[in-house]
Amino acid sequence: MDVEEKYFSNISFRERAIFEGAISMAALFHQFIGTPVNEKTAKNLEIAISDSLKLQPAIEKVEVSIDLRKIKQANTEFNYISLSGDMLNAKIHSKINNSLAIIRMEFIEELNYPLIYVEDIVNYDSIDI
Amino acid sequence: MDVEEKYFSNISFRERAIFEGAISMAALFHQFIGTPVNEKTAKNLEIAISDSLKLQPAIEKVEVSIDLRKIKQANTEFNYISLSGDMLNAKIHSKINNSLAIIRMEFIEELNYPLIYVEDIVNYDSIDI
Amino acid sequence: MDVEEKYFSNISFRERAIFEGAISMAALFHQFIGTPVNEKTAKNLEIAISDSLKLQPAIEKVEVSIDLRKIKQANTEFNYISLSGDMLNAKIHSKINNSLAIIRMEFIEELNYPLIYVEDIVNYDSIDI
Amino acid sequence: MDVEEKYFSNISFRERAIFEGAISMAALFHQFIGTPVNEKTAKNLEIAISDSLKLQPAIEKVEVSIDLRKIKQANTEFNYISLSGDMLNAKIHSKINNSLAIIRMEFIEELNYPLIYVEDIVNYDSIDI
Numbered sequence: 001m002d003v004e005e006k007y008f009s010n011i012s013f014r015e016r017a018i019f020e021g022a023i024s025m026a027a028l029f030h031q032f033i034g035t036p037v038n039e040k041t042a043k044n045l046e047i048a049i050s051d052s053l054k055l056q057p058a059i060e061k062v063e064v065s066i067d068l069r070k071i072k073q074a075n076t077e078f079n080y081i082s083l084s085g086d087m088l089n090a091k092i093h094s095k096i097n098n099s100l101a102i103i104r105m106e107f108i109e110e111l112n113y114p115l116i117y118v119e120d121i122v123n124y125d126s127i128d129i
Numbered sequence: 130m131d132v133e134e135k136y137f138s139n140i141s142f143r144e145r146a147i148f149e150g151a152i153s154m155a156a157l158f159h160q161f162i163g164t165p166v167n168e169k170t171a172k173n174l175e176i177a178i179s180d181s182l183k184l185q186p187a188i189e190k191v192e193v194s195i196d197l198r199k200i201k202q203a204n205t206e207f208n209y210i211s212l213s214g215d216m217l218n219a220k221i222h223s224k225i226n227n228s229l230a231i232i233r234m235e236f237i238e239e240l241n242y243p244l245i246y247v248e249d250i251v252n253y254d255s256i257d258i
Numbered sequence: 259m260d261v262e263e264k265y266f267s268n269i270s271f272r273e274r275a276i277f278e279g280a281i282s283m284a285a286l287f288h289q290f291i292g293t294p295v296n297e298k299t300a301k302n303l304e305i306a307i308s309d310s311l312k313l314q315p316a317i318e319k320v321e322v323s324i325d326l327r328k329i330k331q332a333n334t335e336f337n338y339i340s341l342s343g344d345m346l347n348a349k350i351h352s353k354i355n356n357s358l359a360i361i362r363m364e365f366i367e368e369l370n371y372p373l374i375y376v377e378d379i380v381n382y383d384s385i386d387i
Numbered sequence: 388m389d390v391e392e393k394y395f396s397n398i399s400f401r402e403r404a405i406f407e408g409a410i411s412m413a414a415l416f417h418q419f420i421g422t423p424v425n426e427k428t429a430k431n432l433e434i435a436i437s438d439s440l441k442l443q444p445a446i447e448k449v450e451v452s453i454d455l456r457k458i459k460q461a462n463t464e465f466n467y468i469s470l471s472g473d474m475l476n477a478k479i480h481s482k483i484n485n486s487l488a489i490i491r492m493e494f495i496e497e498l499n500y501p502l503i504y505v506e507d508i509v510n511y512d513s514i515d516i
Contacts, residue, residue, distance in 0.1 A: 373394060
């Protein structure tokens with residue numbers, strides 16, 4: 001089966017780059033929120049999250065940063081916390097042909113919300129070389 | 130803060146409808162996979178999933194169908210199973226201004242994969258009334 | 259296969275009631291944390307959580323209460339929040355033969371932690387009738 | 388606050404070891420089921436799971452093994468799968484004072500179910516030295 005032809009020919013490369021990046025960013029949030037984490041395990045958890053999401057279609061790079069200050073502030077009797085949206089900052093690069101979408105998740109204090117948005121889109125055809 | 134202006138003015142309404150629908154479909158998968166379910170609780174779980182995802186930005190309608198035959202086939206000693214991707218079929222309508230994206234998740238046997246794709250996009254400007 | 263004999267004959271009924279209740283309470287936390295919820299959907303989400311966990315072995319009753327004041331306080335630009343441990347209060351009754359364990363999850367402000375503990379254990383043999 | 392005294396004095400050390408191990412095993416299942424994984428990322432995912440669960444109270448050791456043959460069998464068009472219960476084998480050591488509980492999760496084909504049970508309990512007082 002030609003998956004591209006059958007399921008994705010109704011949207012542009014740029015649209016599909018946005019689409020696949022959005023899927024992976026929501027996967028990041030809903031899969032890993034609730035995971036026990038502290039200052040010592042945060043770095044390895046970031047890497048495991050990145051490695052798992054890079055397996056998804058079109059994903060080229062995943063940068064996740066867990067806010068260590070928030071872990072410290074939230075600190076509990078038991079010396080770890082559950083990963084929550086306000087301590088996550090992430091950037092996902094998804095690329096379909098010549099279109100690269102950079103999807104961002106960032107906790108916006110003013111909105112009290114981990115906003116997911118398209119930070120940038122690069123069309124490689126438009127770059128002078 | 131004008132969220133639309135600040136974070137979403139770099140993409141079209143059509144692109145943002147695709148974007149928001151993709152986020153909610155991945156949320157559906159990664160939030161609810163693993164939930165205990167059987168034939169009696171499937172209907173209410175579908176409704177709870179739909180109600181929770183309709184809260185997300187731009188989401189107008191969420192139809193989730195859990196395959197009861199797969200629940201029966203998978204049936205275990207303990208009379209329930211964990212919700213998995215091969216028993217989910219879902220459709221999400223996300224709408225930004227005049228652009229409606231219909232996002233679909235469907236388990237494709239040939240791919241052995243719960244594929245998420247854009248089933249249709251409707252531009253209301255192009256509809257004769 | 260006699261599952262009870264093969265896998266559970268090394269612990270008492272009282273211990274198994276505690277064991278199964280603990281499993282379901284952790285399932286509640288790690289499965290549903292992150293779910294979008296607001297004041298209107300909280301009640302149905304509580305019911306869906308309860309219905310799904312009651313499917314697990316030994317579980318007789320599941321009472322979940324999502325703190326609506328915390329939802330209001332946490333309220334965001336987008337009129338919903340992600341379910342988190344500080345807004346959950348739950349009680350699970352698990353029963354093996356004559357032993358009933360009541361497992362509790364409660365957010366303890368002083369610990370800044372959603373503590374899971376055994377609230378009570380009832381041995382029906384010891385009750386005068 | 389003396390958490391032990393206030394919340395855990397109604398159960399024995401042995402019971403609490405069982406209790407805490409059960410919580411962490413269910414956390415393992417419900418937190419990580421659905422995570423994208425393939426043969427290359429499985430080892431690091433096992434470590435991240437282990438590191439996160441070892442943060443929970445009483446947990447001394449967490450051994451997780453993802454069945455690579457099942458990953459191969461399940462293999463999809465996209466060269467990764469979603470972690471599911473039938474490919475997980477795990478052992479958690481939880482210890483309260485002199486009581487060590489070894490909690491096991493194992494997919495039992497005959498039951499078609501990822502069974503969680505108490506594999507062994509060791510009371511250090513009873514060991515001759």
